[in-house]
Amino acid sequence: MLLLAGFALVSCSSNPAVEPDAHAQLDLSDEPVELQIVSMSEWTSHIDSVNGKIAGVSVPSAGAAVLAAYWDLDRAAYPGATVVLATGDSFGTSPPLASFFNEEPAIIALNLMGLDLDTFGNHNFDQGLEHLQAMIDLAEWDYLAANLTRVPQNLRSVAPYTVRDVGGVPVAFIGVIDPQAPTLVFPGSFGTMDVTAPAPAVLEAWQMAQDSGATSFVVIAHLWSETTEAGGLKGPILDLAGALHRAGMSDRGILIGEAATAPLICTIGESASCSYGPQQEAVTPMTPGPEGMFLVQNREQGKTYTRIFLTIVPKTGVITDRRVEFVVPVADAVTPKASVEAALADYRQRLDEAKSEQVCMITGNFDVVTEDIRSREVAAGNLIADMIFEYGSSPDIAIINSGGIRSSLPSPDYIPQDSSLSRPPGAAPWNLLRGDVEAMLPFVNFIVELDITGTDLWATVEHSVAVSTTPDAGPFLQISGFRYWFDLNRPEGSRVCRIELDDGTVIEPDGKRFRLATIDFLAQGGDGYVALPNSEGFTRDLLTDVIIDQLRKHETIGPEDYFDAERMRINNVTGVTGGCTF
Template sequence: MFLRVTLEGTALVQLPTDSKVQPYKIFEVGGVKVAVIGLTNPEAPTLVSPSAFGTIKITDPVAAATQARADAKAQGAQVFVVLTHMGVTDKNPSTGAVRGPLISLANSLQGFDVILGDHTNVQYSGTIGGALVVENLSKGASYARVSLTYDPATRSVTKSDNTFVTPFASEVTPDPEVVQVLATYRTQLAAQLDGKIGVATDTFPRGNNIERLGEVALGDLIADAYRTRYSTQLAIVNSGAIRSSLPSSYAPQDKTLRRPAPGYQAGPPYDVVKGDIYSVLPFGNTVVTRSVTGAQLYAVLENSVSALPGSSGRFVQISGFSYTYDVSKPVGSRVVSVKLDSGAAIQKDSATYTLALPDFTNDGGDEYTMLADGQGVTREPDALVLLEYVQKLGTITPTVGQRINAIK
C-alpha cells in the first residue's frame, strides 16, 4: 500500500520505505511529521513454524500501538498511522457489515488517522473511530492509494481518502536490463517447472477465503493425495497452506498449453504443469504420519471451526472421514458428529486412527497444540506428494464430496 499525505497548498508526496525494525518510524513530509507504527498480529507465532519467533514475544497490539503513539507524539509526530498484519475475516455481501481482527483493532484505538490492514485478502475501506481503515487485496491484485489532508492551523487531519487501483502489466514498459537478467532464470525455471503432469477438467478454485470457510475441491485433492500416498485412515491439511487455485497463475513458456490465463490455448480442460503444484503448496512443508485418538481428532476439528463464521487458515480440509458442526454452538463444542468414509462413527474417546498431515500442523501451528505431543514420522515434501498424485491420476475433476457439513 502507498500512504500519501496532502498538505494545504503542497503536492502529493509518497512516503519512503525503511528496512529497519523499529516500533515506529517518523517521516517528515512537507514539514509535517508522520508516525508509522508497525504491529504484528497476536497469533503470528502460531502461523509460522513453531519456535521460529525464538525469544520474541508478541504483546497486546492495542497497548503497543497506544504506547508507540504516545512516544512518537513526544518526538513531535502530528499524523499517526498504523500498519498491521490484521484483516477483515467476514464481510456481509448484503449489508456490507464487516468484522475481524482489523475491525476490532480499529474500534479499540484512539487518536489514529489511518489504519492499514492485511492478511485476509479482503478489500475494505471505511472510517472507524475517526480513522480511515483500509485493507487491500493480496499478490498485487490491487493496491490502495491513501491521501490525507493536514491543516497546520488546526494541527489535524481534515480529510482522508482512499482509492483502490488495479495495476496492469500492459501499462508498464519493461526495463530491458531487468528483462535480460530475468531471461536466464526464466529458462532455468521452465526446464524444471513447465513439464505437463496432468489435465484438469475445470479450475480447482481457491481465493476470497473460500478454502478457509468450507470444503473445497482443491483441499479434497490435497488431503486425498496425503492419505493415498501413506495408506492412512485419515488426512488433513490446513487451508492456510493452500496458496493458489489449480491451474495457478504460474506462466509456462509453452503457449500451446491450455490455460485459464490470456495468451494460451483456451480451455477447459486445462493442462496442469509442475509449476502449478509449487504455486498451490509453496511453503516446503513435509507430510507427517502419526496416530490420533478420537478425542484428539475432535479437538482438531473444534479448532478448525473455531473462527467461523470468520475465515481462518486453521480451517482444515480433510480426507477419509466426514463431520458435521453447528456454528451456533459455543466455540469448543461445535462438532456434532464424525464418521469414517465407511460410515462407522468416530467417538470422542481413546480409540486410535492413522493420520497424515503437514509437519506445520503436527508441530502445533495454527494453535493445533493437541497434536504437539512429539508423535509423527517425517515423510516427503507435500508438493511432491501432490505432484505425483496428480501425475498418477492423469485427469482430475474438481468435485466436493460433502465431507464437511454445517447445520444451517
C-alpha cells in the same frame, strides 16, 4: 528516499531509551504543506499482473514493473514529499515466480519499485525467522513493528517507528501487526517474540517519536476489518482507530490497514463513518469526513493502491486537509519499468525450465474458489488429502487445512511459456505441470505421521466444524480415509455425532490409537489444532514433492474421480430430522 537538509532519519530499536533528535529543536514552518503517502496492502509477491476491476470489468493491472512506473510518476508529482509504504505480507503465499526462489525476486522487485517502509503480516513468518531475516537483509526499505516484544533477540534491523522528513514535515511512521499472527503460522515461527495489543504500542511509539521531533504520524497496521451481519464494520483496525481518536490523535495522523474486499475509507470518531470506493474509473477520488481518525484500506495484490494527500502544518503537525485517490494501476496505461523487467528476466527463464515439467493430464478444473474449499468438502481438497493418504506408511486417516491449498488445478497463477501445451480456456484434457502444483501448495510443509487417539481425533474434527462457520476459514480440514457427520444446531464442542473409517469402523472418542498422515504445520498445533501436538510421530518428505510424485502415478486425473456426492466424507446434517441418529 531523499532527506531535506537539516533533518535526519530517526529510527529506534526496541529499546525504549531514545535520545531526542537534533531536529526536534528546529524552528519548523507554520505554513501548511501538502505531502503524499502512497500505500499498498498484502502484495504477496504478485510480480506479474493481476485482474483489477473497473466498473465490474476485469482489466490486467499491477505487477511489479507496472506499479514501479506508476510510483515513479507519483514521486515526480510530489518530489521530496512522497513516501511509498506497505502494510505487511508484501511477500508470502506467493505465486511461483517468487515462491520457487524463496521470495528473493519479490524483494529485488520491491527494491527497484522504491518501497520505503513496511510492517509484517503473518505470511512474512511462514518460513521462519531465518528466512525472514534473509529477506530483511536483502530489502532496501525499513521494517517497523511497535507491538513485537524481544525483537533484538530474534531479528535485526526492525524498529517500532521511524521519523522521516516528508516535504518539510517530521512524520513518524509506526508499524503494528495482528496479535493473532503467531497462531496463523507454524508454531515457533516467531521465536521468542510475542505480539502485544496494538493501541498501547502505538501510543508509546508516538510519544517516543515526538521526543525525537515528530509532529505528525502515519500508522501502518496489518489489522483487518469485516462486515457485520447488520451491514456495519468491525475488527481490530477499527478498534485501533477508535483508541487513537480517544487519545486525541485524530488531527495529527492517519491509519492504513491491511487489505479489504474493496477500497475503504473511514473516519472513526464518536461514531464510525465508512465508504467503499466503487472503482467506476481507474482513479477514484474520495474525501473523508472532517472529524475522527482517518483510516484507509486497499484491495490486495496491488489491485488498487492509494495516493493519500495530507496538508499539514509542520510546526504543529495538525492536518488541515486530507483526501485520497484509489488507483487501479491498469497495465496498458503506462510503460512498465524496464529495470524491473530486466532484473526478473533470469528468474523467469529458470522458473519456466523447472516448472514446465509434465506431471500428468487433467480432465477438468479442481476449483478452490467458487467451490469454497474453506467451508466444505471439494474435489481439490479430497485430491490433496488422498495423495497424502496414499503416500503414508499405512495410515488410517489423512487431513490437510484448506488454507494451505491456495490455487486451483490447473493454476491460474502459473502461466507456462510453451504455447503448444493444452491449457485452459482451451478444451480439456490439459497438461498438468509442476508449476501448477507448486502454485496450489506454496507453503514449505512436510508430511508428518502421528499416532493419535480417538479422543484427539474427535477434538480435531470438532475444531474444524467450529471454524467452518467463520468467514474464510483456512483451518477447515479436507480429509481422507474417514467420514464424519455433524449438526451445527448442537452446542459447540459436541456438534460431531459420528466418525467412521472408510470401511465403516466407528471411531469412538476414547484412547484407541490411529495413524494420521498430515503436514508439520498442523502436527505442531497450527491453526488451533491443539490436540495434535499430544501425539508422537515422525517427519517425512516435502508436501509438494510428495503430491507431484503421487500424481505422476496417474496418467490422467479429473475432479469427478475425487468427489462422490452419494458418499460424502463431510456430512452436514443440520436441520435433517434424525440426521445424527445412528
